Amino acid sequence: MLLAGLMQRRLRWSDFAYSLVETATTSAMIFAVLLGAEVFNAFLALTQMPEEAAELIGGLSISPYAVMAALMVFYILLGGVMDELAMMLLTIPVVFPIVNTLDFGIPKDEVGIWFGILVLTVVGIGLIAPPIGLGVLIVTSIARDVSIVQVYRRVLPFVAADFIRLAVLTAFPGVTLFLVRAFS
Numbered sequence: 001m002l003l004a005g006l007m008q009r010r011l012r013w014s015d016f017a018y019s020l021v022e023t024a025t026t027s028a029m030i031f032a033v034l035l036g037a038e039v040f041n042a043f044l045a046l047t048q049m050p051e052e053a054a055e056l057i058g059g060l061s062i063s064p065y066a067v068m069a070a071l072m073v074f075y076i077l078l079g080g081v082m083d084e085l086a087m088m089l090l091t092i093p094v095v096f097p098i099v100n101t102l103d104f105g106i107p108k109d110e111v112g113i114w115f116g117i118l119v120l121t122v123v124g125i126g127l128i129a130p131p132i133g134l135g136v137l138i139v140t141s142i143a144r145d146v147s148i149v150q151v152y153r154r155v156l157p158f159v160a161a162d163f164i165r166l167a168v169l170t171a172f173p174g175v176t177l178f179l180v181r182a183f184s
């Protein structure tokens with residue numbers, strides 16, 4: 001981008017300086033999130049909260065799929081207000097031990113792959129799902145002449161298709177893993 005801007009003679013020094021400041025600000029925010037996640041993970045290791053939560057939920061007489069559905073709703077809601085990297089860094093250390101103790105009818109070593117696919121799917125849904133989807137807010141901030149209502153109208157069919165995809169992936173973990181193996 002820098003080279004293209006220089007070659008077209010459209011990039012002024014003030015624009016270049018502004019880009020550097022914005023890049024530094026964004027990088028600092030990312031590193032702050034990573035540092036916070038590292039501190040949070042140390043806290044989790046010290047308190048052993050993920051293991052205790054896994055034992056608690058594993059001891060309840062709740063269907064594993066009900067637990068998974070609740071987790072998916074949690075991730076969709078969280079995805080609407082939080083960056084996907086931060087969300088995964090902060091929640092996976094807590095949630096994965098819980099998921100790993102549940103029986104979904106697939107080998108334990110493949111539960112992680114399946115759960116990773118589900119998390120990536122719901123993160124994508126959370127970024128575009130109403131009411132706060134960050135992806136939609138970014139689009140409306142770039143395309144200022146398009147209202148957020150118009151963007152959501154165009155996005156809702158994709159959200160519906162994503163929910164159908166999520167339901168299929170969740171209901172048939174064996175098929176999901178078969179497809180992963182077939183296409184990798």
